[in-house]
Amino acid sequence: MTDDVQAPPAPSTEPRHLAAGDVGIVRPRDFAHPGPFTFKSGQTIQGFTLRYETYGALSATRDNAVLICHALSGDHHCAGWHSESDGKPGWWNNLIGPGKAVDTRRFFVICINVLGGCQGSTGPSSTDPATGRPYRIRFPFVTIRDMVNAQKLLLDSLGITELHAVMGGSMGGMTAMMFAMEYPHFTRRQVIMASTANESAQAIAFNEVGRQAIMQDPAWNQGEYPRDGGPRVGLGIARMMAHITYLSDAGMDRKFGRRKRGSAGGEAYTFDAQFEVESYLLHQGQSFINRFDANSYLYITKAIDQFDPARAAGSLELAFAPVQAESLVVGFASDWLFPPEQNRAIALALLRAGKRASYAELATDLGHDSFLLESDELYALVRGFLERGEAYAFDFTI
Amino acid sequence: MTDDVQAPPAPSTEPRHLAAGDVGIVRPRDFAHPGPFTFKSGQTIQGFTLRYETYGALSATRDNAVLICHALSGDHHCAGWHSESDGKPGWWNNLIGPGKAVDTRRFFVICINVLGGCQGSTGPSSTDPATGRPYRIRFPFVTIRDMVNAQKLLLDSLGITELHAVMGGSMGGMTAMMFAMEYPHFTRRQVIMASTANESAQAIAFNEVGRQAIMQDPAWNQGEYPRDGGPRVGLGIARMMAHITYLSDAGMDRKFGRRKRGSAGGEAYTFDAQFEVESYLLHQGQSFINRFDANSYLYITKAIDQFDPARAAGSLELAFAPVQAESLVVGFASDWLFPPEQNRAIALALLRAGKRASYAELATDLGHDSFLLESDELYALVRGFLERGEAYAFDFTI
Numbered sequence: 001m002t003d004d005v006q007a008p009p010a011p012s013t014e015p016r017h018l019a020a021g022d023v024g025i026v027r028p029r030d031f032a033h034p035g036p037f038t039f040k041s042g043q044t045i046q047g048f049t050l051r052y053e054t055y056g057a058l059s060a061t062r063d064n065a066v067l068i069c070h071a072l073s074g075d076h077h078c079a080g081w082h083s084e085s086d087g088k089p090g091w092w093n094n095l096i097g098p099g100k101a102v103d104t105r106r107f108f109v110i111c112i113n114v115l116g117g118c119q120g121s122t123g124p125s126s127t128d129p130a131t132g133r134p135y136r137i138r139f140p141f142v143t144i145r146d147m148v149n150a151q152k153l154l155l156d157s158l159g160i161t162e163l164h165a166v167m168g169g170s171m172g173g174m175t176a177m178m179f180a181m182e183y184p185h186f187t188r189r190q191v192i193m194a195s196t197a198n199e200s201a202q203a204i205a206f207n208e209v210g211r212q213a214i215m216q217d218p219a220w221n222q223g224e225y226p227r228d229g230g231p232r233v234g235l236g237i238a239r240m241m242a243h244i245t246y247l248s249d250a251g252m253d254r255k256f257g258r259r260k261r262g263s264a265g266g267e268a269y270t271f272d273a274q275f276e277v278e279s280y281l282l283h284q285g286q287s288f289i290n291r292f293d294a295n296s297y298l299y300i301t302k303a304i305d306q307f308d309p310a311r312a313a314g315s316l317e318l319a320f321a322p323v324q325a326e327s328l329v330v331g332f333a334s335d336w337l338f339p340p341e342q343n344r345a346i347a348l349a350l351l352r353a354g355k356r357a358s359y360a361e362l363a364t365d366l367g368h369d370s371f372l373l374e375s376d377e378l379y380a381l382v383r384g385f386l387e388r389g390e391a392y393a394f395d396f397t398i
Numbered sequence: 399m400t401d402d403v404q405a406p407p408a409p410s411t412e413p414r415h416l417a418a419g420d421v422g423i424v425r426p427r428d429f430a431h432p433g434p435f436t437f438k439s440g441q442t443i444q445g446f447t448l449r450y451e452t453y454g455a456l457s458a459t460r461d462n463a464v465l466i467c468h469a470l471s472g473d474h475h476c477a478g479w480h481s482e483s484d485g486k487p488g489w490w491n492n493l494i495g496p497g498k499a500v501d502t503r504r505f506f507v508i509c510i511n512v513l514g515g516c517q518g519s520t521g522p523s524s525t526d527p528a529t530g531r532p533y534r535i536r537f538p539f540v541t542i543r544d545m546v547n548a549q550k551l552l553l554d555s556l557g558i559t560e561l562h563a564v565m566g567g568s569m570g571g572m573t574a575m576m577f578a579m580e581y582p583h584f585t586r587r588q589v590i591m592a593s594t595a596n597e598s599a600q601a602i603a604f605n606e607v608g609r610q611a612i613m614q615d616p617a618w619n620q621g622e623y624p625r626d627g628g629p630r631v632g633l634g635i636a637r638m639m640a641h642i643t644y645l646s647d648a649g650m651d652r653k654f655g656r657r658k659r660g661s662a663g664g665e666a667y668t669f670d671a672q673f674e675v676e677s678y679l680l681h682q683g684q685s686f687i688n689r690f691d692a693n694s695y696l697y698i699t700k701a702i703d704q705f706d707p708a709r710a711a712g713s714l715e716l717a718f719a720p721v722q723a724e725s726l727v728v729g730f731a732s733d734w735l736f737p738p739e740q741n742r743a744i745a746l747a748l749l750r751a752g753k754r755a756s757y758a759e760l761a762t763d764l765g766h767d768s769f770l771l772e773s774d775e776l777y778a779l780v781r782g783f784l785e786r787g788e789a790y791a792f793d794f795t796i
């Protein structure tokens with residue numbers, strides 16, 4: 001997902017973080033699970049921490065929670081601001097807040113940095129209590145199921161009795177799907193956006209090139225690198241490349257075209273960035289390496305590539321057999337990473353498995369990242385699905 | 399373009415290089431231009447060498463030459479074999495040979511490694527006679543026009559009075575277009591395949607990430623690296639990524655899907671390549687770094703990105719005003735790097751400029767590299783266009 005998703009400008013008369021419809025200043029918290037945790041691989045760690053944020057209030061019946069699941073490069077900070085001087089709100093601030101599509105006056109919204117991540121939750125850069133040194137690539141192999149199982153322990157610790165909904169885009173959609181399969185009686189609704197039930201060879205290929213860029217960088221050093229060092233070149237290249245896959249051909253042409261930097265516009269005989277799209281991507285790569293751990297990038301992309309519930313079950317329809325949730329699946333027309341037809345296939349498999357599911361395809365030329373961007377249609381879909389409850393009319397066509 | 403384009407298996411009773419329809423064993427030659435050569439940038443070098451191959455015989459009237467133009471990673475060796483033990487023929491061996499679509503019994507076929515290249519022609523890895531050291535990134539900035547101007551000197555030295563045709567795919571299509579614009583009375587026909595009159599922002603972006611992978615590799619060292627060393631990691635990553643753009647989503651799914659290596663097929667908890675598509679790409683990257691110069695990769699991708707004849711002329715139609723050639727433009731349905739509509743736009747601009755041009759779109763799921771692959775439809779199109787001459791019926795729909 002992009003770094004440059006911004007909330008709409010707030011009125012100048014008040015600080016942005018106090019704008020109407022915003023959750024304001026938020027503070028992350030940590031959940032520490034003290035006991036052992038066994039991964040799908042069979043490996044065990046002695047406890048873990050998950051960093052999370054919540055917005056809104058848990059109801060007396062503890063059943064109004066909406067779990068937000070983040071994508072590869074996202075984190076637990078999906079709404080609000082971290083301080084009065086914070087330059088940027090949470091990544092889904094346009095969707096979540098009082099009166100917004102995910103209405104924090106009504107729902108208790110929670111978002112958790114995934115296990116294996118690097119924004120406060122336990123992952124490869126965390127200290128292994130058994131050795132006093134960072135896990136690095138001794139951290140157990142993480143799957144989407146492991147992420148979900150760890151998050152369920154956090155939700156239990158908060159006394160949440162069931163999820164009003166779980167929702168996410170891209171990898172967040174995989175996480176949502178896994179919640180609905182793994183904890184069917186806990187998960188009343190799922191919203192899956194710009195996701196897939198298993199990646200195409202092309203999507204795996206892009207992730208693999210990113211991993212190779214990291215692992216072939218000598219500074220990766222088999223995962224052993226200092227906190228402020230490491231394979232910055234490889235991680236930056238991986239991010240630049242991946243970023244192209246989050247946009248669309250048409251969207252990039254509209255945003256950048258063949259425009260060149262500076263006023264000249266003529267031919268500059270240099271290998272420096274000349275086209276605007278070049279400097280944009282360079283910026284994306286550079287800002288990413290300052291906030292993301294390269295080993296986490298390896299772990300999380302592998303979790304995404306391995307996600308394939310149909311494989312073990314025999315078919316996606318069979319994999320969805322236990323699901324109790326009602327489902328809304330949203331594809332975006334110009335998303336070529338996890339294209340509309342892969343999202344539609346999720347909804348179709350749910351319907352074939354006898355579940356209540358609907359699919360909507362939104363017209364956009366903004367590519368995979370469309371789920372993060374302003375869209376009144378998307379807001380209306382989400383609001384309608386979350387608020388109409390059992391009476392929700394599944395009136396979208398497949 | 400891919401490395402794995404292979405000629406169809408020949409009968410086992412004779413060596414492959416003597417198979418019917420093949421040009422047999424071929425030997426590259428060098429053309430040395432002794433005088434100064436001034437690039438579009440204004441920079442000058444004191445002479446250059448171009449390596450080339452020819453197949454067939456130049457007619458008495460010296461007007462049966464067909465110039466083949468190679469793509470980014472191609473070279474002058476487009477047909478035949480270099481020795482009896484050669485494991486692989488030239489990159490367009492399926493198209494060129496006695497009785498083939500480009501019939502060497504009739505045409506004098508010539509293919510030239512581009513100026514700026516690294517397969518025998520003068521480029522960044524060549525020795526600068528002024529210093530006795532390799533040019534490296536002191537080599538002048540190369541444009542498609544420079545490549546064409548240098549090739550014209552070679553053709554003149556052979557006494558070729560006019561080209562029966564110039565043809566190429568991808569960058570080779572740009573080269574062909576430039577020949578028809580720059581030497582209109584010399585160029586009777588042009589065949590442009592899987593090409594573009596100017597790249598999209600997305601295509602520029604992919605090239606830029608490849609260049610960054612090379613230039614951010616510490617072993618690049620501002621272009622100063624030993625012949626057997628250099629930014630092998632960066633060049634390999636650039637190639638792996640670019641290779642994805644030469645294929646198609648559907649083609650990759652058909653070729654690799656989510657198949658894993660080995661018999662297990664289960665989940666392997668490792669960062670090693672597991673999916674077949676991963677090891678395929680690793681192989682592509684590794685084989686490329688043994689045959690290509692990283693600085694040449696920078697120069698040639700920049701030449702491709704800068705190619706934009708419409709910009710200086712005001713429109714593509716105006717840029718094509720001098721063209722005398724008849725044109726055949728071929729797009730491939732699943733090519734998302736230089737998509738069909740960009741090829742169609744070339745043909746349309748030629749027609750609007752009052753030229754004879756036709757456009758054909760071939761159905762294929764093999765992506766950008768389709769122009770290199772076996773296709774009876776493509777063979778028929780090319781043969782018809784080359785052989786029917788003035789009577790050629792422009793009966794394809796635009």
